[in-house]
Amino acid sequence: MAVRGYGSRWRWVTMSGGGSGWWWRSTPINVDQRLRGRLLDAYPVSAYRVILPYGRITKSARILPVSIEIEVASSFPADKVFKVFSDFDNIAPKVNPDVFKSIETIEGNGGVGTIKIFTFGDAIPFTSGKYKVDAIDTSNFSYNYSFFEGDSLMGILDSINHHIKVIPTNGGSIFKQTVVYNCKGNDKPSEDILKAEKEIYEKTYKAIEAYVIMTSVSIEIEVPSSFPADKVFKVFSDFDNIAPKVNPAVFKSIETVEGNGGVGTVKIFTFGDAVPFTSGKYKVDVIDTSSFSYNYSFFEGDCLMGILDSINHHIKVVPTDGGSIFKQTVIYNCKGSDKPSEEVLKAEKEIYEKTYKAIEAYDISN
Structure with a gap:
């Protein structure tokens, strides 16, 4: 039901629903101010719409989720x-x-x-x-x-x-x-x-x-910095160029093979002589510059050691009073019961910690 008004003349509209459509019949009526008030009181706005003259007051039906x-x-x-x-x-x-x-x-x-x-x-x-x-x-x-x-x-x-x-x-x-x-x-x-x-x-x-x-094991990496979070994240965004300069024994090169740098981009790590692997391909999963976070996943290469489906990297730079903390979680998703050894996990953690500290020092000097 709705009441639609033009001046003092109102139209009583009776509405019925069925399927996906509506149909109605209407009869012109005259109502005074008191009747309009009684109409508003009599019919709950959760079920009907009442429109008063000149659009001064409108109460609309709500379809609750x-x-x-x-x-x-x-x-x-x-x-x-x-x-x-x-x-x-x-x-x-x-x-x-x-x-x-x-x-x-x-x-x-x-x-x-x-x-x-x-x-x-x-x-x-x-x-x-x-x-x-x-x-x-x-x-x-x-x-x-x-x-x-x-x-x-x-x-x-x-x-x-x-x-x-x-x-x-x-x-x-x-x-x-x-x-x-x-x-x-x-x-x-x-x-x-x-x-x-x-x-x-x-x-x-x-x-x-x-x-x-x-099916997984993980390592946690934390590197405190005197720089604010936005600056640290900006420096990390240039990891592909800086890492081979500051730690070439580990990162020989990092190249984009598909995409424009955004989510879905595929890159290839070519490792240096200090690493027992030759290469690994990874895909960018998430980039959120507003929260200083970046996720990527290795899905191909001998860095998976024949026992892993993938390696997920979750990176976040957290603001602190004195600067920020670079946090990285590396999750090794295993194919079966075989998992990376404690020695491998320890070595990888040390590599990333050393590299991030070297990247910060490089940025300061340049």
Whole structure:
């Protein structure tokens, strides 16, 4: 129902809904101020729209979204869980291929505004969905994205918003995800669909954690700097040119073989005589200059030692009162039970620490 007015003459419109359209019938009526007030009191604005003369007051119907809440407890600290989630695009298709056939970046550099496409597996009644990254806050372990196109919207949704946050706890952390389904009209996803989607995400996150526990080892690198975070990140952005100059025994050369330097760019490391490997190819996964973070993954080469699927590097420069801290997590994803030795892990950690200190010294002198 709505009441539309022109001066003191009003039109009573009775509205009925069915399917995806609306139809109405109307009868001119005269109402005074008191009747208008009674109409507003009698019909809740959550269900109807009432427009008063001259557009002085408008009360509109609200189509409320529906949502689901997902919580998965972890024994890992929040920063580690968030780093693992940052590699969701690569891990999810491995641990749950029936749901996530592939997740690919089609526009952007991995930061806010990046557009990706989900291609769903055989267990899902949809084929694909496009989403945009809305927010990334690595300091608070939060990540928001929104599906805006694809049959995953089921023809009844304008969008699906995902709000993700990892919350530290005494024993580890809790992965929390709120999924908000923004409906076009009165039609909403069924309870069965909501339940199924919740179970899918819970199952996938638990599988990802199990995958990481079983198939990976990692090292943590921290190098404090007297320079502010933005300057350190800017210097790191020139790593390809500076590293072979300051540590040629390790980094003989770093060359781009595909791409323009953004997300998806493929580069090749050619190692020097101090390293027992010849080369390795890696792909740029994420660049977020606003939060001083950069992720890349080795996927090919003898640096994988024949026992690794990939090596993920998560880099972040954290501001401090006296300057900043360069932090790097290196995750070695194993094919099977064989893992890099403690000696190899220790040597790689020392190499990166030495190189970053040398890069800072180079920048000071130049």
